[in-house]
Amino acid sequence: MHDSPPSELLPEGPIPNWWRHWWRRQTPTRQDRYAMLAPLAAVLLFLAAIVSAFWYLRLEEMDREQEAVKRDVEYAQQRMRLRLLERQEQLMRVARDISNKEVDSEEFVVRAESMIAQYPELLMLTWIDERRRIKAAYAAPSISNAQVRVPGEVLRPGETESMYGLARDLQQPVYSQPVAGSESAGLLQLHVPLVDQGKFGGVILGEYSIDGLLRYGVPTEIAAKYAVSLLDGKGRMLAGVSVPPRNPATQLLPWAAQPNEYEVPVSPVGNGLVVRAQAYRTGLGVIGSGLFWLVGALSAMTGWMLIANWRHTRRRMQAQQALMAETNFRRAMENSMLTGMRALDMHGRITYVNAAFCQMTGWTEAELVGRTPPFPYWPEEDRELMSARLEDELQGRTVQGGFQVRVKRKDSSLFDARLYVSPLVDAKGHQTGWMTSMTDITEPTRIREQLQASHERFTTVLEALDASVSVAPLGSEELLFANKLYRLWFGSQAMGHLNMVAQAGMTEQPRASDEVNDEVDAFVGLPTGSLTTAVSENAEIFVPELGKWLEVRSRYLNWVDGRLAQMVIATDITSRRAAEEQAAAQAERAQTSSRLITMGEMASSVAHELNQPLTAISNYCNGLVSRIKSKQISDDDVLAALDKTARQAQRAGSIIQRIRSFVKRSEPNRTLSDVSVIVSEAIELAEIELRRRNVRMSHYVAARLPELMVDPILIEQVLVNLLRNAAESIEQARRPPGRRSVELRVIPKQIDEQPVVEFSVLDSGQGLAPEVMDRLYEAFFSTKPEGMGIGLNLCRTIVESHHGRVHAENIYNGSEVAGCRFSFWIPVSGATNPIAGKDAGVTTV
Template identity: 90%
Template sequence: MHDSPPSELHSDVPIPNWWRHWWRRQTPTRQDRYAMLAPLAAVLLFLAAIVSAFWYLRLEEMDREQEAVKRDVEYAQQRMRLRLLERQEQLMRIARDISNKEVDAEEFVGRAESMIAQYPEVLMLTWIDERRRVTASYAAPSLSTPQVRTKGEVLRPGETETMYSLARDLQQPVYSQPVAGPDSAGLLQLHVPLADQGKFGGVILGEYSIDGLLRYGVPAEISAKYAVALLDGKGRVLAGTSVPPRNPATQLLPWAAQPNEYEVPVSPVGNGLIVRAQAYRTGLGVIGSGLFWLVGALSAMTAWMLIANWRHTRRRVKVQQALMAETNFRRAMENSMLTGMRALDMNGRITYVNAAFCQMTGWSEAELVGRTPPFPYWPDEDRELLAARLEDELNGRTIQGGFQVRVKRKDGTLFDARLYVSPLVDARGHQTGWMTSMTDITEPTRIREQLQASHERFTTVLEALDASVSVAPLGSEELLFANKLYRLWFGGRAAGHLQMVVQAGMSDAPHPSDEPLDDVDAFVGLPTNSLTSATSENAEIFVPELGKWLEVRSRYLNWVDGRLAQMVIATDITSRRNAEEQAALQAERAQSASRLITMGEMASSVAHELNQPLTAITNYCNGLVSRIRSKQISDEDMLAALDKTSRQAQRAGQIIQRIRSFVKRSEPNRTPSDVSAIVSEALELAEIELRRRNVRMSHYVAARLPELLVDPILIEQVLVNLLRNAAESVEKAERPPGRRSVELRVIPKQVHEQPVVEFAVTDSGEGLAPEVMERLYEAFFSTKPEGMGIGLNLCRSIVESHQGRMQAENIYNGAEVAGCRFSFWIPVSGSGSPTIGKDAGVTTA
């Protein structure tokens, strides 16, 4: 059997004579090779064309991206230029009013404060006279103390003095060239000259935040599309972000490793301030294109199929040669079999034995062929049994699974064997006798006896366990195995096994037997080997019938009959659960005691807070009595006074109600709670203490925060404790009134790819010493002489009981400690992540 040459297969196609002559001169092997190479070359050319097309489209796409970046950067530059010109015009108006003697130092400070509050990028405005002395100055609160200029201060030498001289010489506004420093991004300065009756009268110095100029000057839609940054004249980043270079190994084009960017100077500053935008990578490129890989894969598969077809043609010739040796191979295989084969005719005479049969019994083929019962390999004591078995074989009463017998060797030794009998049918379909296969099972029998003994030892160990062990098939009420403790607890039925499985939530309850198979067994059709290798499930349940707490562990396994079964191991943990309940009760008592201690420490503040509404009520009542006695009050005035008295009484009642709800002892109750409500309740309690200590309170709560599954009273307790500690730290540091502040921020975050809500309390106190930081959460350790040392330890316990974490850190202004920050986060219940709104409320107390 051979293939026709390709020239004969395509004889209907007109072929030139010289080509046909050359083709016929080639050998069949070469013709097959050429026939395979031609389609393969066509596939490679097609792939090269597709790659070239993708390359060209990528170049076009890069040009479009470059034009878009250039257009957006120029638009952002115009927006920043207009913003700078507007601030410059405002400063020039102030300078003109100062030159006209319409603005003094006090009014300048007021106008500067209004301008800084309205435009966040402006950090400080300073009035400098012609002698380089500061007449008046106002700085934003965010500006660090070393950068703030005070009244009467002489202008510091350096770049500011240089720009001052340049503005004096040019008599027009002059911008400084910002330079990135080692610790900060620097400031952009604008010097606006003052004229005093035609003479130079000093300058108005406006200082801008480079970061604020970028944040409020660049449109939000451009900041969202690009990585926008402000650079100095040497290309160093002053503010903003940069896109890291792409990995050239993943790019088909060599120059595609660099991000698409464009730079332009910011007018009117000049080349000293450059705005740069870098486009984020939005596409996967040529290499990441699915269509590119699809075409490449199809081309590779086509080439592989062509090569496989050629190789298959060559294998067909080899198969023909292999068929010729099949008969000899079968005979050799038969002689090399380890299973003994014996053929009997219809009368029970031996007609054939193979080499393995002779080797097992020790008798030669000549000694066995032609023999009739009794056969020489029958033991004398088993001859009657073997004769009856042979009679059943000849009459067609065979056993499908075979039967076990003893066989005697020629040397008289015995061995165990298993015989399988089947009819011997010739090529015409007629039965000519019986074929018997014999296998030596001496070693399997020994192993089976050892396994039986091992099973007995294993069963003895399970019976002595102090844990209940039970096994039942899925979807059935049959109990496959139960040890002694299980039978003692639940008897010999599967009800206890099923009750533990259902109560622990490890599987659905069994369905009635008349339901379809797919409803009975949820694992039908799945590979059982994957299920049995899965990790076990753990659960703790309470069984009322036993009055015990049980730790239940479950896993799936293949039973000896092939069915998928579930093993349940139950351990008595009643004593451990009782100990845990006692510990939880002690923790709840500690929390309640901490709240009582907190309110005891705040007693004077609460009394002062209650004194105001009570005093107002007394004054209103005394005034009413006096005017009623003198009959000098109308009904409208009396109603107005009574209404004010009622509101003051309600205010006092609300203060008492908040204190009662805070200190009353209750069981922990975790419910979906609103974060804003928790913060509001905590602030109302803490603000009493903060006002008494003359500490300013500000808080920020992000909009549309998700609900938390917490006990709101416990979270309020943590917040009140942290706010009180912050106020005490500020008072202890003896900060000036302008720096006596505490800030509370509540924002959503991602911690280990999990959505959480973070609560952070920041104060302007003296911070924590290193030795205090190491023992901060240690029980009964306190830095206050009257402190008990359980506040922070209890706060951390409350946070960790809600699966959260707490941490503390000092805030530094250079080498100086500027305050301390306590923060903790609580995970968001469910899978929804926090949503950050566009607007958020900030209030200052």
């Protein structure tokens, strides 16, 4: 740019030494940059000085104009304020005269007519009483008939309602807030309250014309200089004119975009009525002079020329640096890539390979660049396929998603790779070859094959299951998965899945209530991530379409796409249900047989028990016959004998009825049963056997026991069996008469925080041997020679079917066995207040 270095161009003169030393320490490039920036900075400073001077002058001019507008607007506001206050005072005088009963309706109309004729801005005066009824009104001729208020009418609802109430509450004059666009947009209302001996008596409503207030309240000289207007509280114009806003895009200077204006609220109305004055457009003064624009244009041209020259120099240097940086960047990027890159010319010759390609194949760049097909990394067995692929590549017949091939390394090992091809285009837009990227996919291929094999094994296992497996998303009828058995039963639709869920009572999805919209979601608390720990539900249902009983189990899980789904596993349990029903029938027959066997064993005792009332009946009848024949009996003696005979017959009948109800075969019938009735009936059956064996029995039943949901016949069977076993144990032990006793106790208890009723039978027999204790409830095991071994087994089955438990234990007196205690408990269901009895008493037989 210069024939000599910039440091030699410094003039000799009064330059400080520190500046000279600093200049010489700079590089030639920076010195050249500073030399170019100095003239530009001088031009910019000159232009800034000119702009600042003109700006200052314009700001001074604008301040003067603003002060003038402010003074004039405040003067106009004072004139309007005084005019409003004068009208307010006149209306207040009229209100005082009305309160003092000095003015009636006719006098009010006369005064209103005078005021409206004298003051043009006043349009209407109305006298409204405390009941919002119009007593008198007068309106200017310019008011339309629809707006004129007629005396005697009630003020329309909503009309001046808020201002009327405010004047009544404050007892002071109140101005309304005019709203643009309403029916009274051009009116300003003044409510002056009437006070009669401290009580509210109505209001005097004066209505002003906003346009008249502006026309007669603003001085003429101000209206000629400015565009004066009245605005409401939201800035909407009620009356007057305004200067249209200027378009800022057409203004050369920012301060000329908007007119000079000032606004101030009109007192005493307040912020609801604002007077605004806008100065009319004037000349720009010195800003519009040609000197300003000439200086600005010359400065801009000089600066533009300096900048253009400097930018041209810097552009060439930047292009050179950018080219060097781009080359270094691309080289670093190619060396750091894990993807192999290979370039071919239009004839299939290798022109470029990067470091990753050489690392993958094992050949160096010198060994590959310039080679023509066949290439050394082609496997021998795949050369025909590779040649066909290369021909397709050179002809432009490439696959958009790439293609997979096998590549041979220099050590003859093979790996799988995927190739992607794209054309190479030079700076002129001509294609010069093809660029191929190569990625090693050996490991992804191996993982994909393993996943596919795992999926096949998983599918094979599910298809071979003897259970139906189905998965469906919540809130949808889409079937995500179904195994072979499900498709065999229900087809490929989701209706079978949904029907099983509905029939099993498993909620498939939360549904909002029609009445309560903020109920807690049915799935509140379910994890949003993994649901593998969710508790599964199960139920047994019958499917009429299949004629099968199914055990249905369900659980919630996250499907592979993130949706919450429900898996249902259904197993065919028809054969199991049939076996259970058959087992229940057999158990019922076994219980009936056990009762028959028990009564068979007690036959002799029952016959002895029945023999007594039958013998008594025979004796009474024979005695009656003999005495009647001899005519030695009175009517009273006959009646007494017949009464005793009837009582003995009833006794025999009750014994027979009890035995029939005990041995009668019936379906299990669980009802709320009284414990004391069950115990008394069991004792009545068992005490016959106990008396025959000379065994004394005592029983204790707690008072106010809750009722139990049981089959009373089955519980009686358990008690009779335990009491008979106790009597037989005492007889086998050959106890003396003083120790031949059995005790039955029925009391309430708490077991595992659950209220139960415990039945216990305590005997004084020989107890149970340890080997017998282990096999006590085993079927067909008995310690009695004539026993069948099904009594205790049936007792345990009956108790457990009522959700209870049976327990047996020996009672010791020191080291000697003093007897045995059999007990069982039944849980309380549907009972309240299981309170133990206080003194139920002990009965000895």
